[in-house]
Amino acid sequence: MHFLDQAKIFVRSGAGGPGAVSFRREKFVEFGGPDGGHGGKGGDIVFEAVPGLNTLIDFRYTQHFRAPRGKGGAGSNRTGAGGDDLVVKVPVGTQILADDDERSLLADLTRVGQRVTFLKGGMGGRGNASYKTSTNRAPRQHQTGEDGEEMWVWLRLKLLADVGLVGLPNAGKSTFLNAVSNAGAKVGDYPFTTLRPQLGVVRHKGREFVLADIPGLIEGAAEGAGVGDRFLGHVERTRLLLHLVDGSGEDPLDGWRVVRGELSGYGAGLADKPEVIALTKADLLDDKTRAKAVRALENETGARVFAISAPLDEGMEPLLDTIIERLAAAAQYEPFEAADDKHWSPL
Structure with a gap:
């Protein structure tokens, strides 16, 4: 399945149905009064977070969403049926943003089943029965119904x-993910093996956590080099960073510094997240080289550095133990919460 993490769509709520112009037509009633009913309300636009989706690829092919309008009123004071709400189903973790320069955040769907009524349907128009007065016994006025609301959103x-x-x-992230979970991420000995984020569930000593493999960062990612700024966005919701440093690289410490610089440059609190550091491909290093790389990283960071080999399961248990411990103390992600009765008018 292709991974798509941004899409622009058009949404429009339904217009209200028109009120009816009608008069009673009954036998033996020469002058029947007005009995035109009101129009029905238009359908709302509702977003719902559903399980089983992990990409926005469907919105590449369907970009326009219009809720049906309300039905017109009828005689005998019958109100028209309301238009059905149009429910737009999105993956859990989807944010809805305004199509403006700031891409203002409007809603954040972080739980399965969470629903947001985004645009309200128009109210139905009044039928002529509601215009009857003592001086106007046969009104022909009616309302056509309110228009729906529409807007483009991201x-x-x-x-x-x-x-x-x-x-x-090529720091070994996909290899690590496959070693500790059932994610089945693509692995290769060349850069950019991972071209889309991968998720895996890790179970360790009766505990479990969700691990996201973010595609490899390059210098300049925070400014948008490649699609690095998009990938960094997926780290925003995580509670803990596991920073894998390629032990077989020319300068592991410099590699760590490059990624830390990108996290700081992106902002959004990424550089302040708790971090666990692991030196990967330790099986490819002799004891002296391994010790030197670990020492350099520990002196720079002031934190314990784990030397691991995911394929050989070396050093993995103490690393996973530490991740479980750190997660217990890490803050939960706090999503943007809109008021329950909030809906958005066109900008």
């Missing part, structure tokens, strides 16, 4: 995970 999917895997390309 959908942006940001993965929801406990731990975000970060590191330079």
